[in-house]
Amino acid sequence: MLTRIDHIGIACFDLDRTVEFYRATYGFEVFHSEVNEEQGVREAMLKINETSDGGASYLQLLEPTREDSAVGKWLAKNGEGVHHIAFGTADVDSAAGDIRSKGVRVLYDEPRIGSMGSRITFLHPKDCHGVLTELVTSAPPAPTDH
Amino acid sequence: MLTRIDHIGIACFDLDRTVEFYRATYGFEVFHSEVNEEQGVREAMLKINETSDGGASYLQLLEPTREDSAVGKWLAKNGEGVHHIAFGTADVDSAAGDIRSKGVRVLYDEPRIGSMGSRITFLHPKDCHGVLTELVTSAPPAPTDH
Numbered sequence: 001m002l003t004r005i006d007h008i009g010i011a012c013f014d015l016d017r018t019v020e021f022y023r024a025t026y027g028f029e030v031f032h033s034e035v036n037e038e039q040g041v042r043e044a045m046l047k048i049n050e051t052s053d054g055g056a057s058y059l060q061l062l063e064p065t066r067e068d069s070a071v072g073k074w075l076a077k078n079g080e081g082v083h084h085i086a087f088g089t090a091d092v093d094s095a096a097g098d099i100r101s102k103g104v105r106v107l108y109d110e111p112r113i114g115s116m117g118s119r120i121t122f123l124h125p126k127d128c129h130g131v132l133t134e135l136v137t138s139a140p141p142a143p144t145d146h
Numbered sequence: 147m148l149t150r151i152d153h154i155g156i157a158c159f160d161l162d163r164t165v166e167f168y169r170a171t172y173g174f175e176v177f178h179s180e181v182n183e184e185q186g187v188r189e190a191m192l193k194i195n196e197t198s199d200g201g202a203s204y205l206q207l208l209e210p211t212r213e214d215s216a217v218g219k220w221l222a223k224n225g226e227g228v229h230h231i232a233f234g235t236a237d238v239d240s241a242a243g244d245i246r247s248k249g250v251r252v253l254y255d256e257p258r259i260g261s262m263g264s265r266i267t268f269l270h271p272k273d274c275h276g277v278l279t280e281l282v283t284s285a286p287p288a289p290t291d292h
Contacts (some may be wrong), residue, residue, distance in 0.1 A: 001172065001173055002172050002173075002174075002194070003194075003195060003204075004194060004195040004203070005151055005154065005194050005195065005203045008151065008154060008228075008231055010275070010276075010277060011170045012275050012276075021274070021275060024248065025245055025248055025250060025274075026147065026148050026233070026245075027148075028147055028148075048148070048149075048150060048151050048233070049149060049151065049197040049198045049203075050197070050198035051195040051197060051198070051201060051203070052196035052197070055197060057150070057151045057195075057203060059151075064198070075207040077269050078274030079276055080275045080277070081228075081271070081275075081276035081277055082154075082228040082231060082277055085154055085228060087172070087194070099171055099172075102170065102171055104171060119284070125227070128171075129156070129158050129164050129167060129227075130156075130158075130165070130189045130225055130226030130227035131156060131226070131227055131228055
């Protein structure tokens with residue numbers, strides 16, 4: 001059902017400085033960056049490795065675009081650090097339904113749009129031993145002319 | 147230098163209950179378990195996927211064996227949640243030396259023994275934007291008779 005660690009979401013105060021830390025310290029480069037206004041974050045995805053299910057694992061660096069966003073409130077309380085973890089699945093709707101049926105609270109009624117056009121939902125950390133847990137289905141590859 | 151997300155380390159109060167949560171909710175099974183007296187933890191490794199560098203990514207569930215261990219003190223302060231993240235490398239000595247030369251504090255003078263006979267070290271979270279970061283070199287495969 002869940003076939004990879006899709007990403008580790010890390011909250012930071014200053015995205016540019018944090019991107020530079022990961023580049024200078026480890027050589028990790030930005031694979032993709034975007035602003036997600038619904039989630040209230042500016043983010044950078046650093047691709048670390050590919051995975052045996054045909055996907056990849058990333059670090060997702062997150063800077064809030066507003067203080068009242070989920071990440072903004074979390075940062076004000078906790079300071080910088082790991083905000084959530086995410087598992088990849090071929091079918092986020094099915095996985096979320098299955099997990100909801102086991103009594104774990106799923107935070108969205110329907111999956112929303114995450115990084116790189118993925119479809120995502122979150123599980124309540126109090127139902128997951130303190131870990132805010134995201135489920136991700138990657139966007140299909142863009143059509144080509146071939 | 148660092149070629150995979152090796153694992154996500156998750157601190158919990160009760161290892162057996164947390165293992166059961168991950169099995170019942172997601173179908174993740176225990177790949178390996180051990181007690182590491184030096185680190186003061188009882189742990190279970192759940193293998194999530196294989197990685198493009200020939201390794202794998204795990205969840206590492208950690209229960210302290212004593213209150214004064216690093217994980218025990220962390221749990222008392224923070225409650226259950228993500229304790230650290232770990233990157234895999236072919237050469238932890240070289241990676242640690244390189245990162246130390248950039249001004250990031252490496253917590254051990256020499257790597258110590260981690261899960262499944264790996265060699266590990268940690269980077270100071272205050273030098274890593276709040277993220278306790280581990281470097282791991284897996285143990286070589288056991289020799290066979292072939």
